[in-house]
Amino acid sequence: MKTQSVRGTRDFYPNDMALRNWLFERWRAASRRAGFVEVDGPVLEPLDLYIEKSGPEIAEQLYWLEDKGGRRLALRPEFTPTLARMIAARQAALPTPIRWFNISRCFRYERAQKGRLREFYQWNVDLIGLDEFYADAECISVAVDAIQDMGLTPDDVEVRISDRRLLGALVHKYVGVAEKLIPRVFAILDKRDKVATDTLAAMLNDAGLKNEERQRLERILAFENLSDFDSIGVVREPADTLKHLFDLLADYGIADWCRFDIGVVRGLAYYTGPVWEVYDRKSEFRAIFGGGRYDRLLADVGGRPMPACGFACGDAVLGLLLKARGLGPAAQRAAQYFVASAQEGKRSDVLLVVRHLRRRNRATQFDLKGGSLKRQMKKAADAGAQFVAIVTAEFAESRRVTLRDMDSGEQRDVALEELGA
RNA sequence: GUGAGCGUAGCUCAGUUGGUUAGAGCACCUGGUUGUGGUCCAGGGGGUCGGGGGUUCAAAUCCCCUCGCUCACCCCA
Numbered sequence: 001m002k003t004q005s006v007r008g009t010r011d012f013y014p015n016d017m018a019l020r021n022w023l024f025e026r027w028r029a030a031s032r033r034a035g036f037v038e039v040d041g042p043v044l045e046p047l048d049l050y051i052e053k054s055g056p057e058i059a060e061q062l063y064w065l066e067d068k069g070g071r072r073l074a075l076r077p078e079f080t081p082t083l084a085r086m087i088a089a090r091q092a093a094l095p096t097p098i099r100w101f102n103i104s105r106c107f108r109y110e111r112a113q114k115g116r117l118r119e120f121y122q123w124n125v126d127l128i129g130l131d132e133f134y135a136d137a138e139c140i141s142v143a144v145d146a147i148q149d150m151g152l153t154p155d156d157v158e159v160r161i162s163d164r165r166l167l168g169a170l171v172h173k174y175v176g177v178a179e180k181l182i183p184r185v186f187a188i189l190d191k192r193d194k195v196a197t198d199t200l201a202a203m204l205n206d207a208g209l210k211n212e213e214r215q216r217l218e219r220i221l222a223f224e225n226l227s228d229f230d231s232i233g234v235v236r237e238p239a240d241t242l243k244h245l246f247d248l249l250a251d252y253g254i255a256d257w258c259r260f261d262i263g264v265v266r267g268l269a270y271y272t273g274p275v276w277e278v279y280d281r282k283s284e285f286r287a288i289f290g291g292g293r294y295d296r297l298l299a300d301v302g303g304r305p306m307p308a309c310g311f312a313c314g315d316a317v318l319g320l321l322l323k324a325r326g327l328g329p330a331a332q333r334a335a336q337y338f339v340a341s342a343q344e345g346k347r348s349d350v351l352l353v354v355r356h357l358r359r360r361n362r363a364t365q366f367d368l369k370g371g372s373l374k375r376q377m378k379k380a381a382d383a384g385a386q387f388v389a390i391v392t393a394e395f396a397e398s399r400r401v402t403l404r405d406m407d408s409g410e411q412r413d414v415a416l417e418e419l420g421a
Numbered sequence: 422g423u424g425a426g427c428g429u430a431g432c433u434c435a436g437u438u439g440g441u442u443a444g445a446g447c448a449c450c451u452g453g454u455u456g457u458g459g460u461c462c463a464g465g466g467g468g469u470c471g472g473g474g475g476u477u478c479a480a481a482u483c484c485c486c487u488c489g490c491u492c493a494c495c496c497c498a
Contacts, residue, residue, distance in 0.1 A: 381458040
């Protein structure tokens, strides 16, 4: 039987696994540095958990099955609903603010593309119970911390930040679009970078915007600085709030990573405040991070209303970007030490040295098949060993081995007790 | 769901308008004279050219079908 991996899934060979672990280590470290603790939930959740949040069409875009009891279950496509469910279940007992992070394996039934797979990992950081923009800034700083730790710079990536309330006020109060049309206009604006200017105009026209409304909208979409809004009185409040957020980001020392971008809308309906995305500067890849404030989600899953914000970051796009920039883990060494025998077939002395090194917590290999010293040296090099301890016939008497430094080629005699110290 | 491109060795690919036993680089294995790897030299294994059908004296090459992969659109939590 010829087997191959399922479409949109990946096999993690040693180098791939090394990259994945390297990434996870940085995600965890950045989370913990900011005082977040790790949680996790089941990969299987009731299908309804996602249908309630996103509508019945969502079932087309996720993996789901009926279990033997007739329950409809889904492989989680994201972690946020699980998080909301977990918080709602213990809401009264959890001290706020809640600072949780999670690394989850997620599944989405979509056509795979560059940076988009059917099985992937996602890092989630959520800060729940704070309704001020302090929480948003804290989350953004965690994201930047991780990016920085991976070796990326402000020349490589930027955080593009906007605010749903600002955009909503502009579209409704300044441009004059009816409130019930706002979601549709947001959806069109989200495509701003993808379609030509006249196509966008046609879409807005179809949505029912008059010429003058469109012109006003186009004018504000060209704004690149928050101060551009100073002349528009009706958006004073949300614009000021966003300015405070940027001031705070400057205090965090990450102002050069962040930029106001009115075009950041996010497709999802549940965002209620600041929204942001991390992109590579060249826009070569799709978004690396996406986040924002979602103050209504807890209530939507049946909990007490609680303000919340957070972000998610997938491993696929990040992996592509790191590869393009030559970043990632150094080549893996399977073993630090390799114990070789100069006397073919005599393994007891070799094993004695091996046990000694392993007890000292040194990654140690030896040639299980024995063979010529030449062969053993080659295996040592293949394993990436830094040192080879050669056990000779004199070992039984002297308790000393010949230690070869594989980088320099230098050799010296070392007593067993000093080996691996 | 729509559209485009691509499937030749483990990997990356070459293969002229169809023409003998299908190639290269890397990787792998063996050897370079009785303890020593990475370099170098020599040799070697490995391919029903994604699968099926057709055209032809002759198909990796042309045609049809099929499977798979990739990219873009839709969607994007």
